[in-house]
Amino acid sequence: MKSGPIGIFDSGYGGLTILTHLRDRLPEYDFLYLGDNARTPYGNRSFEVVYQFTAQAVRTLFAQGCPLVILACNTASAKALRTIQQIDLPKIDPQRRVLGIIRPTVESLGTLTVTRHVGILATGGTIRSLSYPLEIKKLFPDIVVTGEACPMWVPLVENGEAQSDGADYFIRQRIDALLAKDEQIDTIILGCTHYPLLYDKIRRYTPEHIRLVRQGDYVADSLADYLSRHPEMDALLTRGATTRYLTTESTDTFRASAAVFLPGIPIHPRHISLTEGDPEDNA
Numbered sequence: 001m002k003s004g005p006i007g008i009f010d011s012g013y014g015g016l017t018i019l020t021h022l023r024d025r026l027p028e029y030d031f032l033y034l035g036d037n038a039r040t041p042y043g044n045r046s047f048e049v050v051y052q053f054t055a056q057a058v059r060t061l062f063a064q065g066c067p068l069v070i071l072a073c074n075t076a077s078a079k080a081l082r083t084i085q086q087i088d089l090p091k092i093d094p095q096r097r098v099l100g101i102i103r104p105t106v107e108s109l110g111t112l113t114v115t116r117h118v119g120i121l122a123t124g125g126t127i128r129s130l131s132y133p134l135e136i137k138k139l140f141p142d143i144v145v146t147g148e149a150c151p152m153w154v155p156l157v158e159n160g161e162a163q164s165d166g167a168d169y170f171i172r173q174r175i176d177a178l179l180a181k182d183e184q185i186d187t188i189i190l191g192c193t194h195y196p197l198l199y200d201k202i203r204r205y206t207p208e209h210i211r212l213v214r215q216g217d218y219v220a221d222s223l224a225d226y227l228s229r230h231p232e233m234d235a236l237l238t239r240g241a242t243t244r245y246l247t248t249e250s251t252d253t254f255r256a257s258a259a260v261f262l263p264g265i266p267i268h269p270r271h272i273s274l275t276e277g278d279p280e281d282n283a
Contacts (some may be wrong), residue, residue, distance in 0.1 A: 043125025
């Protein structure tokens with residue numbers, strides 16, 4: 001297998017927050033970001049469709065030379081990761097790897113919560129999938145998990161309203177609803193990659209004693225640890241400090257939307273069709 005960049009996949013734009021943390025933690029590595037922006041959101045789609053779309057993206061990133069792919073999407077990690085790891089990878093190439101972002105986030109909880117009561121703020125799709133409660137129970141069966149869906153939070157971010165006064169109502173509403181379900185919560189996972197852009201407001205309406213867990217830091221630390229434990233994979237990753245972007249949406253739309261997540265960073269995306277796998281240079 002030839003060496004290549006680390007592949008980062010998201011159905012939308014929130015995965016760019018994960019990419020930011022990965023580049024900060026591993027600045028010497030090359031990255032290839034793929035957004036299935038033309039078919040987003042994945043949250044309300046069935047497990048079968050999410051798996052199909054995610055598998056297409058993974059195969060595309062493999063075809064682009066990525067030995068390792070990170071599913072920087074909670075929905076894809078919840079609904080497709082296990083099947084891809086167990087069924088697809090042995091057929092495609094047992095040497096390649098696909099990792100998600102839920103497990104690294106959950107692993108952090110052991111040393112974070114004192115009361116052993118944890119809250120999850122996420123999209124409706126992630127809450128309904130029960131991915132976080134199931135993963136938490138595997139590692140920490142004593143932890144009580146309570147979830148709250150936040151249907152308006154992603155639209156607030158994607159429509160540039162994250163810092164508006166109107167956003168305060170919807171953010172406070174969902175935090176209050178979560179804490180009303182369990183007053184013993186001392187740790188809250190922000191289970192959507194869009195939510196870091198709302199962090200200041202979320203912090204404002206969350207009691208000071210409650211710890212907020214942002215996924216990016218833990219995913220980046222987990223990947224660095226993974227590479228240190230798997231030198232055979234680390235040796236396959238190129239190091240040129242570059243980042244390239246692929247999107248299934250128009251490049252102009254991607255560039256404008258991505259600027260919300262990566263302000264001030266030049267972005268030159270290329271269009272790609274996941275059903276064909278060959279990028280078209282439309283930048």
